[in-house]
Amino acid sequence: MGARHGIRGILDNRFINLGDQPAEVLNVLGNTPGAALGSTREKPDKRTCKRLVRNLQAEGVEAFFYIGGNDTSATLNGMAQAAKGAENPPLFVHVPKTIDNDLVKNDHTPGYPSAALYVASAFAGLNYDQKSLPGIHIAVVMGRHAGFLTAAAAAFRRLEDDGPHLVLVPELRLDTKIMLARIKVCVEKYGRCLIAVSEGIRDQNGDLLADGDYLDPHGNVQLSGSGALADKLAAMVQRELGVKRVRGDTLGYMQRSFLGCVSAVDKKEAREIGQFAFTHAMGKQENFSAIIERIGNRSRFATAGLADIGGKTRYLPKDFFDENAMQPSQSCLKWLAPLLGDPPELLDLT
């Protein structure tokens, strides 16, 4: 049984019998962007958590699997708290899925490899576009707190002069003066500069560079779904460096939904971790979060405590980013490579 739009469906009694769906349908759903059951942005309070638990019990639910990232695991945590002392509460199981890759305890999370492949492919294309027609190009990547997606912008760099020439992640406290100086040097050296910048980029005071005049239902400043940050940075570069041809792009919602851009590893693991979570839940009493660990280049599924994941944020490890070069480190790119699959064959005229 699946709930439409997560906890919203549990509150509204909108369920769907997933057992009725033929295997063929589920296979095609695996290639269809978006969450087939629907998503939600609601953060339930304590009272709502209690209601959610009651509704699940009324439906005779023995185990509740909730798929998502930070907010999802926090919701699940709240529900688990609300269920304490209840008679025969359901088992609460978190199944990870977030393109941000910012769940602690996980090596990587389903959704991230495919979104990272989009970002890597976009920047490989922007790099060659810029080789054809030089200029300064700033492209904004998703990731409010963690720089994993933005780091993927550099995954397909091959030559020393390949872009992105600067990769600006949210973990970096950006000194815009240094950024401008680096852009200037890059343009002098290569005649062009391609910059990958995270939507969550912060200045030296820790303040978001993006202006937020609108809060989402979680009380967060809206970052995605607007081109404002790219335009602001492009205008800054135009003004401060006196360069005319500066372009700003925002990779936008295509990063998480572009049809056909799917990492083979991601597709396989996304299905397998669901099966793992289901199998592992059989006969268990203790709530858990399924996680992905890595042994060498191979993934392994394991479990962690719900409370160890919920509401916590994993940042880009220190050794994954070279602050001086303003680039992801070699160990970051080495970590990323098996998630993206074979690198593309690209060439320049010599």
Add this chain to the structure above:
Amino acid sequence: MGARHGIRGILDNRFINLGDQPAEVLNVLGNTPGAALGSTREKPDKRTCKRLVRNLQAEGVEAFFYIGGNDTSATLNGMAQAAKGAENPPLFVHVPKTIDNDLVKNDHTPGYPSAALYVASAFAGLNYDQKSLPGIHIAVVMGRHAGFLTAAAAAFRRLEDDGPHLVLVPELRLDTKIMLARIKVCVEKYGRCLIAVSEGIRDQNGDLLADGDYLDPHGNVQLSGSGALADKLAAMVQRELGVKRVRGDTLGYMQRSFLGCVSAVDKKEAREIGQFAFTHAMGKQENFSAIIERIGNRSRFATAGLADIGGKTRYLPKDFFDENAMQPSQSCLKWLAPLLGDPPELLDLT
């Protein structure tokens, strides 16, 4: 022999011997985004045209093949005029390539099918993303004058409630009041609205909706490389309809450069029309433009006079757009289908 960055390379004597490149390299180049020889945005005046012709003659060039769209063919036209009366002038051959698909006499142009595939795939993804998390989403597509690329946003619609629900092409003189009313009805009906809008969209006075405070070297208002239009429209919808969750995306330079998003038909034709132009040029005296015609679902190469193409713009044919539905017509989608290849298999839970 190839000139780096088009006429800029001819002026600066920057040539490269393409005959030296092994077939293998040329094959990989066929998969590499961007123009391997480089591009330019320069529009030569009469005097520069004369200099270009002299430089070509000095290099012993017998035929000059220039690959590109409207501005390219206009440049070639100018060079052909400048060569009139010269002794043994080179043959001037235009080889079409523009993602805008706005060259007259052509059924379609190399570059367009792949960019259209990107746009169709992006909107198929945005549609499913929005099914998961409903709202209003406005996404801006390239195309200053012609709506061919924007029309491709609707190529993978299957169900009646699939987005994009509105497709706004530059040929339409947009009444924003009608647009807002349509969005309102759509949200009432489907709980969401996905809108594809061309960067070149104009109001009823024929003025661009995009604010242009910067002109490119051709004296055109800069449309691409900024998220301003999407943000402006999103703010308008937020304000006028009182809806909070409105997102604006700009598909940006990924449309013409995204790695791996290549239409098989496009890849084949792009190579073949070059071969056709070369073969056809042998022993010819009269300048020409290679064109793509269509017989049923099959493409056929032919030639047209240079002056018949240069500087002219092909618009979306009247019967390709249903103004009332604000959607490309069935004949447009039928025309588009073979250029994109097999449609993706997508499914919804029922």
